[in-house]
Amino acid sequence: MALVPQILWSQRNESVLLKVDIPDAKSETIKLDPSGKLHFEATSNTKKYSLEINLFDEVDVEKSKWVIKARNVQFYIAKKEPKYWDRLLKEAGKHHFVKVDWDSWKDEDEAEEEDYDLNRNWGGDSGMDFGDMGGMGGMGGMGGMGGMGGMGGMG
Numbered sequence: 001m002a003l004v005p006q007i008l009w010s011q012r013n014e015s016v017l018l019k020v021d022i023p024d025a026k027s028e029t030i031k032l033d034p035s036g037k038l039h040f041e042a043t044s045n046t047k048k049y050s051l052e053i054n055l056f057d058e059v060d061v062e063k064s065k066w067v068i069k070a071r072n073v074q075f076y077i078a079k080k081e082p083k084y085w086d087r088l089l090k091e092a093g094k095h096h097f098v099k100v101d102w103d104s105w106k107d108e109d110e111a112e113e114e115d116y117d118l119n120r121n122w123g124g125d126s127g128m129d130f131g132d133m134g135g136m137g138g139m140g141g142m143g144g145m146g147g148m149g150g151m152g153g154m155g
Contacts, residue, residue, distance in 0.1 A: 002041070002050035007088075008101035014082040016059075017104055018075040022049050025073050032061050032077070036090070042073065051097075056085040084108045 006021040025042040032038050036055030043049070055077070063078035079085075088098060 002048045004097050005040075005049045005051055007051070007053075007098050008104075009088050009098065010101040010104035010106070011085060011088075012106055013084060013108065014079055016055065016075075016077040016079065016085070016088065017101065018077065019101060020049075020051065020073040020075070021071075022073055023071050025049075025068050028068065028073065030066060030073075032059065032064055034058055034061055034080070038075075038077075040073070053088075054090045056087055056090055057081070057083075 008019040008021070010017045020040060022042055022044045024044050026044065028040070028042040030038075030040050036057060036059050038051070038053050038055060040051040041049065058080035060078040060080050065076045067074050089095060
């Protein structure tokens, strides 16, 4: 049976940033589709991880990116419409595997959207665009992560 990895998330007006906590991920399968459905599978140290989530709202697959790092897999997911989401997932409630990434969090009234460059922001040149994935389809969304009032995604 596959394990569910922990997710750290933060957002900007135009994007959602995710860190999936899987060190040295291998044999990954990643699909994101415009509805916001994200499907992710990978192995790490002989353990299999799997995650399928529905993001709060629609996303722009062509502008979304991901990169595999030594400690995690990081995603830049572009929102279809620029606005702050109430939470990460469509399904309201507490999700034990989702936590806010306070180191990356920006409130609506803080800085404008940053131009995320995988080389600069995530320290590598191995980023993949979802639009370049050919037959893999798009990445799915992470809907339903419940939240505290004003703290999207916190459950």
